[in-house]
Amino acid sequence: MSTSLARRVYELLIRLYPPAFRREFANDMLLIFDALVEDRGTLTAASRTSLDLVVTVPRYRLETVMTDSRSTQVLTTAIAGLLVLGFLSPMAGLLWLGPLFVLAGLGLMIANRTRLAHAIRTPDSSARRRRLRLSALSAAVFAIAVVGYGIVIWDETASSLGLLLPSAFGTAALICSAWFLVAGLLTPRNTTAVAAGR
Amino acid sequence: MENRDPRTFLPLAAAQFHILVALSAADLHGYAIMQAVESSSDGLVKIGPATLYGTLKRLVDQGLAEEVTRPLAPGDDTRRRYYRLTGLGRRVCAAEADRLAALVKVVRAHLNPGLA
Numbered sequence: 197m198s199t200s201l202a203r204r205v206y207e208l209l210i211r212l213y214p215p216a217f218r219r220e221f222a223n224d225m226l227l228i229f230d231a232l233v234e235d236r237g238t239l240t241a242a243s244r245t246s247l248d249l250v251v252t253v254p255r256y257r258l259e260t261v262m263t264d265s266r267s268t269q270v271l272t273t274a275i276a277g278l279l280v281l282g283f284l285s286p287m288a289g290l291l292w293l294g295p296l297f298v299l300a301g302l303g304l305m306i307a308n309r310t311r312l313a314h315a316i317r318t319p320d321s322s323a324r325r326r327r328l329r330l331s332a333l334s335a336a337v338f339a340i341a342v343v344g345y346g347i348v349i350w351d352e353t354a355s356s357l358g359l360l361l362p363s364a365f366g367t368a369a370l371i372c373s374a375w376f377l378v379a380g381l382l383t384p385r386n387t388t389a390v391a392a393g394r
Numbered sequence: 395m396e397n398r399d400p401r402t403f404l405p406l407a408a409a410q411f412h413i414l415v416a417l418s419a420a421d422l423h424g425y426a427i428m429q430a431v432e433s434s435s436d437g438l439v440k441i442g443p444a445t446l447y448g449t450l451k452r453l454v455d456q457g458l459a460e461e462v463t464r465p466l467a468p469g470d471d472t473r474r475r476y477y478r479l480t481g482l483g484r485r486v487c488a489a490e491a492d493r494l495a496a497l498v499k500v501v502r503a504h505l506n507p508g509l510a
Contacts, residue, residue: 213444217444217447220451221443221447221451224424224475225447227425227473227474228424228446231425244440244442245442245443248441248444248445251442252444252448255448
């Protein structure tokens with residue numbers, strides 16, 4: 197492999213790193229690549245940087261995902277997902293799986309209650325409005341799903357998939373609605389309330 | 395941050411300690427740190443560029459190292475960034491060295507009970 201091609205490939209691979217890391221260190225890493233090529237040759241430079249890349253890209257990506265705000269989002273999504281699966285499993289005939297998913301979701305929620313409480317009590321004053329609006333929207337979707345379920349159930353030719361879809365959407369919407377309602381109601385109206393609460 | 399107890403940073407990750415040891419000798423740029431680490435470990439430890447800068451970033455964030463502007467020497471590449479140990483970094487490096495020295499003592503006593 198020619199030196200310029202190896203450098204170009206490394207330059208492209210650096211794009212796999214999280215943007216903040218790339219912005220700060222991409223040029224320095226290329227400088228090191230050039231120095232390695234000069235001292236040890238292209239093959240050594242390419243093998244050393246490739247190995248480093250394989251180890252560090254997933255690690256730095258994961259670190260970025262697991263920053264406080266992101267990890268709370270991942271956590272909230274995981275809990276909501278487990279609860280939805282818990283409600284849907286019995287409908288799909290997996291009776292014993294439902295309680296397991298619900299228990300796992302509740303366990304995760306209880307284990308991370310401090311982080312969740314902190315996330316809910318954001319000083320962002322628009323968050324309360326946004327959460328309550330999302331709750332209302334989810335409630336509307338739930339109502340539509342209930343109507344859809346009612347229509348399907350009266351249709352004798354309806355398939356099981358036809359029944360499952362409104363049930364799935366309805367359950368998910370109900371959980372979202374309840375979740376955002378609680379989160380919205382617990383969100384302080386302004387930053388003063390948060391400061392006072394701490 | 396400078397007054398923090400150095401022991402709260404221990405134990406250091408291997409890459410962190412090697413970089414602190416390299417910087418304890420002089421202010422260095424990235425590639426020079428890689429070379430110093432390789433040379434001080436007899437070629438056993440080879441740090442890649444991303445590991446180096448990821449670790450340096452952590453050390454800078456923790457207040458153990460800092461980026462430094464220094465007068466250019468002949469042959470210096472102006473694009474290179476230099477790093478140096480802070481006072482806290484120096485104390486943490488010494489504390490980690492003490493910790494490892496105590497560990498080495500224990501290992502020697504276990505392996506050669508007669509000499510302890």
